[in-house]
Structures are given as structure tokens and as C-alpha cells.
Amino acid sequence: MRTVVGVDIGNSTTEASVARIDSDGAVSYVGAALTRTTGVKGTPKNVDGVAKAVTWALEGAGVRLAELDLILLNEATPVISGLAMETITETIITESTMIGHDPRTPGGRGLGVGTIVDFEALDEVATGSPSIVVVPRGVDFDDAARRINAACDRGVEITGAILCGDDAVLVANRLNAKIPIVDEVSRIDAVPRGMTAAVEVAGPGQSIRTLSNAYGLATIFDLDSQQTKVVSPVARALTGNRSAVVVRTPSGDVADRTIPAGSLDLEGGTKRGKVDVSRGAAEIMAEVERVSPLVDVGGEAGTNTGGMIANVRQSMADLSAHELADVRIKDLLAVDTLVPQEVRGGVAGEVALENAVALAAMVRTKESGMQAVADAVAGYLRDAGAAGVDVVVGGVEAEMAVLGALTTPGTDKPLVVLDLGGGSTDAAVIGVDGHTDATHLAGAGDLVTKLIDAELGLDNLELAEEIKRCPLAKAESFFHVRLENGTVQFFEKPLPATAFARVVTLSEVEGAMSPIPTRHSLERIRMVRRTAKERVFVVNALRALRGIAPGGDLRQIGFVVLLGGCALDFEIPELIATAVAPFGIVCGTGNVRGTEGPRNAVASGLVASYVASLVGPRA
Ligand code: ADP
Ligand code: MG
Numbered sequence: 027m028r029t030v031v032g033v034d035i036g037n038s039t040t041e042a043s044v045a046r047i048d049s050d051g052a053v054s055y056v057g058a059a060l061t062r063t064t065g066v067k068g069t070p071k072n073v074d075g076v077a078k079a080v081t082w083a084l085e086g087a088g089v090r091l092a093e094l095d096l097i098l099l100n101e102a103t104p105v106i107s108g109l110a111m112e113t114i115t116e117t118i119i120t121e122s123t124m125i126g127h128d129p130r131t132p133g134g135r136g137l138g139v140g141t142i143v144d145f146e147a148l149d150e151v152a153t154g155s156p157s158i159v160v161v162p163r164g165v166d167f168d169d170a171a172r173r174i175n176a177a178c179d180r181g182v183e184i185t186g187a188i189l190c191g192d193d194a195v196l197v198a199n200r201l202n203a204k205i206p207i208v209d210e211v212s213r214i215d216a217v218p219r220g221m222t223a224a225v226e227v228a229g230p231g232q233s234i235r236t237l238s239n240a241y242g243l244a245t246i247f248d249l250d251s252q253q254t255k256v257v258s259p260v261a262r263a264l265t266g267n268r269s270a271v272v273v274r275t276p277s278g279d280v281a282d283r284t285i286p287a288g289s290l291d292l293e294g295g296t297k298r299g300k301v302d303v304s305r306g307a308a309e310i311m312a313e314v315e316r317v318s319p320l321v322d323v324g325g326e327a328g329t330n331t332g333g334m335i336a337n338v339r340q341s342m343a344d345l346s347a348h349e350l351a352d353v354r355i356k357d358l359l360a361v362d363t364l365v366p367q368e369v370r371g372g373v374a375g376e377v378a379l380e381n382a383v384a385l386a387a388m389v390r391t392k393e394s395g396m397q398a399v400a401d402a403v404a405g406y407l408r409d410a411g412a413a414g415v416d417v418v419v420g421g422v423e424a425e426m427a428v429l430g431a432l433t434t435p436g437t438d439k440p441l442v443v444l445d446l447g448g449g450s451t452d453a454a455v456i457g458v459d460g461h462t463d464a465t466h467l468a469g470a471g472d473l474v475t476k477l478i479d480a481e482l483g484l485d486n487l488e489l490a491e492e493i494k495r496c497p498l499a500k501a502e503s504f505f506h507v508r509l510e511n512g513t514v515q516f517f518e519k520p521l522p523a524t525a526f527a528r529v530v531t532l533s534e535v536e537g538a539m540s541p542i543p544t545r546h547s548l549e550r551i552r553m554v555r556r557t558a559k560e561r562v563f564v565v566n567a568l569r570a571l572r573g574i575a576p577g578g579d580l581r582q583i584g585f586v587v588l589l590g591g592c593a594l595d596f597e598i599p600e601l602i603a604t605a606v607a608p609f610g611i612v613c614g615t616g617n618v619r620g621t622e623g624p625r626n627a628v629a630s631g632l633v634a635s636y637v638a639s640l641v642g643p644r645a
Contacts (some may be wrong), residue, residue, distance in 0.1 A: 029089055030096040031080050032420070032632030035399065037067050038448035038471075039591060042079035043622075043629035044087045051641035053633065055619055057087030058626050066345045068102055068395030070402040077406055091412045098420040098632040099400050109476055110334040113367060113382040114287045114304045130545065132227040132269035133198030133207035137236050138186030139224045139246050142217060142273065148173055153181040158223050160188045162214050167193040171200030178203055186225030188271060190214040208269045222247065223273040230268075237272050238264040247274045263369075263378045287383070288329020290358075293322045303331045303360075303383050310360040310383070311565070323355040323387065334385060342389040357388040359469035361561045366483040377483070384477060386562075388450055388468035421635045424454035424464030429634045430627030431587045432456070433619045442574065442583050443616070443627070444567055444602070446592035448472045451563070453570035455583075465573040467566050471592045477558035482546055492540065493555055496531035497596065498548050499539065507532075507539070510552055556597065563598050564605045571606065580609035587616040593624035 027048050034041045044057040059082035065071020076099075084091060140156035145165060151157055159177075161170050174184055174197075187207040189197065194209035206227035211217065224246050226234045236242035240261040244254040264270045290310065292299040294317030301313040314320065325335030335355075343350045361384045369376040400417045407415045420426070424445075431443040439460070445452040448471045454464040471494075479490035499507040504520040507530065521539070528541040529548045542551065568580075576582040586606065592598050593615045603613040616624045 028095045029093050030098060030633055030636060031083060031094065032098045032426075032629040032636075033076055033079060034100050034423070034426070034626075034628035034632070035063055035067055035072050035076065035102060035396075036447055036590075036628075037450070038063055040064075040072065040075040040079045041626050041629045042076075042083040043626050043633055044083045044089060045633045045637075047637055047640070051637055053637050055630065055633070056089065057083045057085075058622060058629070059083035059086060060625060068346075068391075068399065070398055072399045073402045073406050076399070076403050077410075091407075091410065091415075094412065094415050096636075097403060097407075097415060097417045098636055099396055099403070099417065100423045100426055100628050100632060101419050101421060102396055102423055109384065109386050109473055110338050111363070111365075111382055111384040111476070111480060112287060112303070112330045112334050113365060113380045114330075115381045116367065128267040128269055129192070129194065129208055129210040131192070131195050132209065133194030133196075134201070134205050135227045135229050136204065136206050137224065137226045138206050139222070140183070140185040142188075142219050142221050142223050144219050145170070145173065147219075148177045148182070151177065151182050154183070156183045156185045158186040158188065158225055159184055160214060160217050160219065161190060161197075163190045167191075167196040168200065171197050175200075175202050186223075188214070188217060188223075188225065206269070208271055211271075218273060218275055221273050221275050223271060225269075225271050227269040233266050233268055234264060234270050237261070237270045238267065243272065246272075263376075286329065288326035288331035290331055290335070291324040291326070292317045292320060292358075293324070295319045295321060306381075307360040307362040307383060307561075310358075314358055314360075315569075320356055320358065321354065323358055335387075338385070338387045338389075342387075342391075346389075346391045346395075348391055353389050353391070355387045356390045357466065357468040359386040359467065359473070359562070359566060360384070361386075361469070361473065361477065361565075363477055363481055363561075365480045382480070384473065384480070386449075386469035386473045388466060420632045422464075423628055424452060424466075425456075425462045426628045426631030426635060427452070427589060428454045428456040428462055428631065430618050430629070430631035431589055431616050433630060433634070434587055434616045435620050437585060437587060437616075440584065442571065442586045444570060444586055444588050444590075444593075445627070446470055446563060446588060446590040446595075446598065448591060451566040451570055452590075453574050455574045463574050465570055467570050467573075469562050469566055470590075474558045474562050474592075477561070478555055481554045481558070482544060482551065484544065489542065492531050492533070493542065493551060494558075495595065496533050498529055498542075498552055498555075499532050500529050500548050501525040501527060501539075501541075510548060556601070559595070559598050560601055563592065564601055567602045567605060571611075580606070580611065583609070583611050586611055586613040588614065589616045589618075589624045589627045591625075 029046050032043045040063045041060040045053050045055045047053050059079050061075050061078045064075040140158040143151050143157045145161045186205050189209035192210050194207040198207050206225045226237045228234045238261050240258040243257050287303040289300050289302045297317040299313040299317045301310050325332035339353050342353050363382045363384050364379045365382045366377045367380045369378050396419045400419050404417045427443050427445050439456050439458050442455045451467045451470045456462045475490045475494050478493050498510040501507050501521050506514050506516045525541050530539040530541050572578050588599050599615045606613050618627045
């Protein structure tokens with residue numbers, strides 16, 4: 027009887043699988059555990075995670091460390107992955123033309139056009155000229171309302187108001203006439219006095235109609251066709267807002283410009299390619315495919331793309347302790363994204379959605395470094411008084427994943443596995459004759475998280491990760507939530523006050539919900555989440571399958587088993603299954619050994635392969 031533990035050190039997760047092997051080679055798996063990988067995969071820092079996973083797996087199995095004979099480590103594919111993102115458009119405002127300001131609670135409603143006048147100058151405004159009043163910092167809402175009412179009584183036509191504080195509703199409630207009011211304009215001093223402006227506020231649940239229409243702006247400001255063309259980005263930026271202000275300054279301008287992002291130099295096995303990053307993901311990926319297999323990628327020096335590639339390369343070199351010159355980019359995934367960015371020159375923290383390209387790069391390093399990890403694990407075991415345990419570096423990761431996947435009930439050779447990890451999407455195929463082949467692609471779960479974070483403007487990766495993993499709901503009362511699929515769930519105890527009227531994530535833990543502290547609607551968050559998953563995993567699944575299908579023909583693939591952390595996701599497996607269904611592919615989430623779900627494939631495969639090597643010569 028021998029007791030062995032298979033250990034799979036992944037970029038994100040370290041998994042262990044304990045098995046007992048009796049003298050005639052019969053295996054019984056007795057325990058499994060997983061923990062976060064410590065340090066960079068393939069470096070001695072991994073020992074802490076390995077020790078934890080092994081200890082927990084042994085504890086769960088009721089086996090003492092002293093009884094252990096052997097630890098099997100995966101021969102990791104020496105790849106690491108990095109991410110970068112670069113905006114390729116920007117909106118710039120010159121001369122304080124204000125756009126896109128959308129405070130939480132504008133007051134009043136309607137459309138007002140007039141000349142901007144300062145609050146302090148209200149008494150001097152002549153009757154008969156429509157005016158929009160700007161109320162500076164420090165004026166209280168009662169005062170503001172009183173002076174505006176007084177001016178109106180005097181016969182001055184006040185058509186709208188722009189406030190600095192957050193009291194539009196309070197002012198609106200105290201006015202005799204109903205005018206549109208926007209507030210929370212932080213740089214109120216920068217609002218140019220004496221210019222013509224328009225203020226529009228829509229009713230609750232509605233969005234503005236005039237200022238978000240190029241011809242609406244042309245009508246208000248009396249623009250010719252050339253000028254209308256110039257202001258059309260303003261209209262576009264305002265679409266969907268509940269309120270807005272547009273100031274027309276003589277030489278004021280809002281420009282929508284494409285940032286010269288630079289180009290990528292793609293070096294393939296035999297072909298070379300060059301593609302401008304601002305052409306977007308589809309063209310970049312077509313070029314990657316054309317020159318494949320990739321040997322290396324460079325970025326045009328002195329451009330954002332050059333900087334982005336240099337960053338990826340440098341961080342990869344640092345991580346792997348390689349010379350910069352030894353770092354080669356073997357795969358690249360480009361994804362189009364729209365990220366909210368503060369508008370340069372804005373006066374109220376205006377935000378516009380800019381086009382950006384996210385890149386995931388896969389770098390092949392010289393060797394995996396697993397032997398160094400094995401030595402360090404052996405050192406740890408000696409210190410723990412278990413010097414008798416051997417530590418060996420076992421089979422190749424992709425082959426082990428296939429062996430582990432084959433323990434899923436209902437599977438047989440030929441079989442394709444797609445391992446959906448944190449940094450990379452790996453595919454492996456095993457033929458009827460046992461021959462295996464594998465491919466490793468850049469971009470996986472971490473990129474999805476990053477896209478969600480950037481597109482929702484969260485700047486909080488933990489929250490983005492939660493949004494990725496959990497369905498959404500809206501707390502409509504203290505006792506019920508509306509789930510994203512439209513159904514209602516009731517609760518006996520009142521929901522936390524912080525969740526009320528908020529979009530929340532529903533975690534796997536029964537009843538646990540956390541509010542998402544943004545103004546995005548449930549529909550928008552859901553759309554960002556799902557499209558992020560599609561842009562990464564559907565694209566990569568198809569790329570991976572084309573890479574290993576016989577002759578690149580997806581119809582030659584019968585069965586696909588999904589493995590890895592992202593196969594646990596509540597919608598990624600179905601998105602992939604739907605995308606490959608037209609090719610007659612059966613695709614489902616693996617269930618390693620009939621119990622472990624998509625987890626533990628490599629760790630179990632290591633044990634299976636070791637057992638095969640024991641009994642192999644005899645059979
Ligand atoms: P690796 O093999 O690279 O160590 P994993 O197979 O552990 O990676 O996958 C890590 C990825 O899986 C991360 O992007 C993580 O967000 C995702 N993940 C882990 N658990 C879940 C889950 N329960 N639901 C959805 N995604 C998950
Ligand atoms: Mg893995």
C-alpha cells in the first residue's frame with residue numbers, strides 16, 4: 027500500500043488529491059483540497075500553498091503526514107500571462123463647453139435656453155432676455171429659491187439653473203415656476219458667464235430628448251451643417267442621461283479624437299504582420315490568426331501600444347526572473363472595450379465612454395521551474411519531520427488534465443478538454459490511440475474580471491470578481507428581491523437597509539447579498555458581465571478548438587469537457603456550449619472522478635498516470 031498526493035500548482039489555485047494504491051495497483055481516492063497559489067507559479071514561493079493543500083487533503087482523508095510516501099507535482103507548461111489596457115479615443119472639451127453632466131437628482135423638468143448669468147448679478151438682469159442662473163458654492167437653497175422667485179416677480183425670465191451643491195430638488199420645490207435645474211457642478215466657477223446655454227431635465231425614469239439629438243442642438247444654437255457636425259459628439263455623449271447642460275462658447279469645442287495608439291508587430295513562424303491597435307480587436311485577432319503560430323510580438327516604439335507591450339514584457343521578466351530578451355509573447359488576445367473616462371476640460375467631472383483595447387499576452391519562459399519547487403517542498407517536508415516523503419515532478423499538465431477529465435462519467439477517447447483558468451485558456455486533445463496534443467491561449471477569468479472592473483468604472487477588482495461570479499438582483503422592498511431572470515424571491519427577515527433599492531449580487535451562501543455601490547442599472551451590469559465572458563471565453567474556446575481540431579475542422583471534435591475554475595461559473599459553460607453547438611459538439615462541465623466537478627483534474631491525472639506507470643510494465 028502506497029499513499030500518494032497529486033498536486034497541481036496553477037496560476038491561481040493549488041489543488042491536491044490524495045490516493046491510496048494497494049499492491050495490485052487498485053487506486054482509491056481518499057481526499058482532495060484546494061487553496062490559493064502562493065507566489066508565481068513555478069517559483070519556490072509555491073511551497074506554502076502546496077503545504078496547505080496537502081495538509082488539508084490529508085486531514086480530510088484522515089491520513090497522517092508520516093504515512094505519506096510520495097508527492098507528485100505537475101510539470102507546468104512554462105507560460106505566464108499578463109494584461110494591459112489602453113484607451114484609443116478621448117473626448118476633450120475646450121473653453122469649458124460642458125457636456126454629459128448627469129447628477130443623481132436633478133430638479134424640476136423641461137428644457138430651458140438662455141444666457142448664463144451669475145447669481146449675484148440677478149438683480150441687474152434686464153427683463154425680456156431669457157436667463158440661466160449659476161448659483162455658486164455657499165448659497166443656501168432657501169436663499170437661492172427666494173432670489174430666483176424675486177427676479178421672476180420682477181419680470182425676468184429665468185429658464186434654468188445650474189447649482190454647485192446637491193440641492194436641485196430642494197430649490198425646485200421652492201420655486202413658483204417649474205424650470206430645469208442641474209446640480210453637483212463641481213467647478214462652478216469655470217461655467218462661462220454671458221454665454222448661451224441650454225439646460226434639460228427629463229422626468230423620473232426618462233432620458234433627455236433635445237440635447238442628445240444633434241439636430242436638437244442645431245436648432246437651439248442656430249448651427250449650420252458644418253457646426254452641427256462638430257457638436258455631434260456632444261449629442262452622443264449625452265445619450266441616455268436624465269439631465270444635461272450644454273454651453274455654447276465662441277471657440278469652444280468638444281472633440282472626439284482617436285489617439286494614435288500605435289501598431290503591433292506580429293512575428294509568426296513564417297509570416298509577419300503589422301496591425302494598428304486602433305483598428306480594434308477583430309482586425310488584430312484576424313492578423314494574429316493569419317501569422318500563427320506566433321513567435322513574438324512587439325509594439326511600435328514611442329506609442330501607447332509600445333508602452334503596453336513593454337510593460338507586459340517587463341512584468342513577465344520580473345515575475346519569472348528571466349532576462350527581458352528571453353521573454354517571448356506566444357499568444358495574444360485582444361478585446362474591444364468601452365471604458366468610462368473623465369472628460370478632459372470638463373467642469374463637473376463629466377464622464378464619456380471611450381473605446382479601449384484590452385490585451386492579454388501569454389509568455390513562454392525558458393523552463394517551468396517546477397524542479398526548484400519540488401526541492402523546496404522536499405525541504406519543507408524535512409523541516410516538518412517527514413523526510414521520508416519523495417517529491418517528484420510528474421507528467422505534463424495538459425496530458426494530466428486529459429487523464430483527469432476522462433474520469434468524468436460518460437466520457438471516452440477521443441476527447442477534448444478546455445481548461446478555463448485564471449490567466450490562460452488551455453486545450454488538450456487525446457486521440458483513440460492515446461496520443462495527446464495541447465495549446466495554450468492568453469486570456470481567461472482574470473481578463474473577464476478586469477473588463478467588468480473597467481467597463482463599470484469600479485476600480486475594485488474584488489467587487490468585479492463578485493459581479494462575475496454571482497447573479498444579480500434588485501432589492502425592491504425590505505422583504506423581496508427581483509432576480510435578474512425576472513422572478514421574485516421573498517424573505518422572512520427584513521433585508522439589510524444598505525441593500526434597499528440597490529442592485530445586489532446574490533452569493534452562493536444562502537441569503538448573502540452585497541449591494542453594488544454604483545449607479546448602473548441591473549440590465550447594464552448584466553450586459554457588461556455577459557459580454558465580457560463572451561468576448562473572452564467564446565472567442566478563446568473557438569480559437570483553442572480550431573488549434574487542436576484535426577485539420578482545424580471543428581466538426582471533427584465530438585466531445586468537449588470543460589475544466590478549471592471558470593467552468594464553475596454559472597453562465598460561462600452555457601455560453602461556450604451554445605457557441606460550439608452548431609458544429610455538432612457535445613460540451614459540458616467535467617465531473618472529475620464523478621465527484622469533484624471541474625476541479626482536481628490535473629491532480630487526479632497525476633495520480634492516474636503514476637499508477638499506470640506502476641502497473642504498465644506488467645500489463
Ligand atoms: P488556474 O488553473 O490558473 O490556477 P483556476 O482553474 O483556479 O486557475 O481558475 C481561476 C479562475 O476561476 C479565476 O478567474 C476565478 O475567478 C474563477 N473561479 C473560481 N471559482 C469560481 C466560481 N465558483 N465561479 C466562477 N468562477 C470561478
Ligand atoms: Mg489550472
